[in-house]
Amino acid sequence: MSKGIMLIGEPMGLFIAQSEGRLEDIPSFSCAVAGAEFNVAVGMTRLELSASYLTKLGRDPFGKQIVKALECNGIKTDLVSWSADHSTGFMMKSMVSSGDPDIFYFRKNSAASTLSAEEIAQVDFSGYQWVHVTGILPALSQSTREATMSLLEKARENGLTISFDPNLRPQLWASQQEMVQVLNEIAAKSDIVLPGDSEGLILTGSREPEAIAEFYLKLGAKTVVVKQGSKGAYAAQGEERFFVPGFPVEKVVDTVGAGDGFAVGIISALMENLPLREAVRRGNAIGAIQVMSRGDNEGLPTREQLQRFMQTK
Numbered sequence: 001m002s003k004g005i006m007l008i009g010e011p012m013g014l015f016i017a018q019s020e021g022r023l024e025d026i027p028s029f030s031c032a033v034a035g036a037e038f039n040v041a042v043g044m045t046r047l048e049l050s051a052s053y054l055t056k057l058g059r060d061p062f063g064k065q066i067v068k069a070l071e072c073n074g075i076k077t078d079l080v081s082w083s084a085d086h087s088t089g090f091m092m093k094s095m096v097s098s099g100d101p102d103i104f105y106f107r108k109n110s111a112a113s114t115l116s117a118e119e120i121a122q123v124d125f126s127g128y129q130w131v132h133v134t135g136i137l138p139a140l141s142q143s144t145r146e147a148t149m150s151l152l153e154k155a156r157e158n159g160l161t162i163s164f165d166p167n168l169r170p171q172l173w174a175s176q177q178e179m180v181q182v183l184n185e186i187a188a189k190s191d192i193v194l195p196g197d198s199e200g201l202i203l204t205g206s207r208e209p210e211a212i213a214e215f216y217l218k219l220g221a222k223t224v225v226v227k228q229g230s231k232g233a234y235a236a237q238g239e240e241r242f243f244v245p246g247f248p249v250e251k252v253v254d255t256v257g258a259g260d261g262f263a264v265g266i267i268s269a270l271m272e273n274l275p276l277r278e279a280v281r282r283g284n285a286i287g288a289i290q291v292m293s294r295g296d297n298e299g300l301p302t303r304e305q306l307q308r309f310m311q312t313k
Contacts, residue, residue: 003129004050005267006079006160008151009037009137010112011055011070012105013062014296019093024150034091034296036134036167039257043264043286043300045074049271053078054151055125058111062088076293079280081119083111087308090095093256105171115138125158130271132192132263134165134181139172145182148286152189161270164190165263166199166266188219192270196227209234210241223279227287236282244280247288247309257297261290264300279297285310 014034017026019260044051052184053075057063059082066088070077089107096102107113115137124294125131131151138145155162166183173179178204187193193216196204200212209226213236216224223237232246265283270276286301289309293299 002050002284003127004039004052004076005130005132005271006125006155007037007041007132008054008106008115008130008148009012009033009035009112009134010089010105010280011038011053011057011066012110013088015090015092017093017095018098021106023092023094025286029092031065032296033066034093034282036136036165036260037132038066038069039260039297039300040263040267041070041075041133042073042297044198044268045051046300046302047264047268047306048261049268050076052076052079052128056081056083056111056115056119058083058084059085060087062090063101063111079123083114083153086111086114089113092255094174107140110140112137113144113309115147116143117146120147120150120154123151124152125154125160128158128160130161130163130265130267131155132163132165133169133186135186136167136169136172138182138186139169142282148186152186156189162190163263163267165194166196166203166261167259168199170204184219187216187221192222192223192225192266193221193303194227194259194266196229196259200226205291213241221246223276225266225276225283227259230288232284233262235281238274240276244276244277244284246284249288250293252291253267255291257299258287258291260297261286261300282306282310 008211014032015029018028041051089110094102138148201207204215213224226234262283266287269279
């Protein structure tokens with residue numbers, strides 16, 4: 001059996017507003033599970049690849065709901081640990097008909113924020129070929145930052161491929177300077193870096209995809225794919241440099257999770273040994289499918305849905 005992917009992060013309970021307006025004025029919400037790495041894990045299992053989620057949850061209804069959601073989506077839970085003293089993080093998201101929704105987090109001192117390097121040291125990496133990290137977990141606490149660095153070190157020692165999506169959350173960092181320094185340090189230890197062009201402006205000082213790619217290649221990344229929204233994406237690897245246009249989208253319903261869908265496309269294709277150009281095309285396709293669906297991960301396609309979409313465009 002082929003080895004799978006390990007994801008590390010903080011899945012959260014999610015309250016989604018059932019009508020438009022300010023969060024404080026909304027009378028009813030529906031419940032779901034959110035988190036960038038959770039979205040990627042869901043996308044990978046929908047494409048019939050093996051995914052495990054390394055995280056820490058509180059012994060509360062949200063924690064139990066998250067484990068059920070992981071199991072329901074075929075995501076392995078053997079790397080989930082529990083905190084007796086800390087709660088599971090949760091968040092609220094507004095409903096919008098255009099633009100990005102308002103999001104409010106309740107994650108300070110959450111169970112996941114106590115993940116430590118000591119816990120990473122206990123993890124067996126032998127069943128995995130890939131690890132995917134984002135810039136969210138290291139933003140939660142000094143402990144999770146050390147855990148992230150320890151994970152990268154162990155992944156490298158065990159020969160895993162490391163992909164990194166900066167997934168900027170400025171509100172979680174003490175300063176922009178600290179965010180830039182830590183995230184670029186993680187990028188330097190990663191094989192594949194997946195920044196968006198607006199993230200590139202903050203992290204590298206340029207939003208030009210060519211300049212962003214060269215910045216990360218010089219830092220040590222082997223492959224850089226710069227997301228340019230609906231336009232498509234620019235890729236750089238070794239001597240190769242190319243742009244892959246995006247897929248046409250009938251109607252943008254919800255932009256949340258599009259970058260995670262893109263990551264699913266890139267990672268899944270490369271795990272299947274497809275060429276980078278094909279991987280970027282698949283990333284663009286899943287990103288386009290995702291923005292046409294409401295919710296963070298509901299639109300992530302099965303293999304059949306993905307093939308159908310890519311063949312008709």
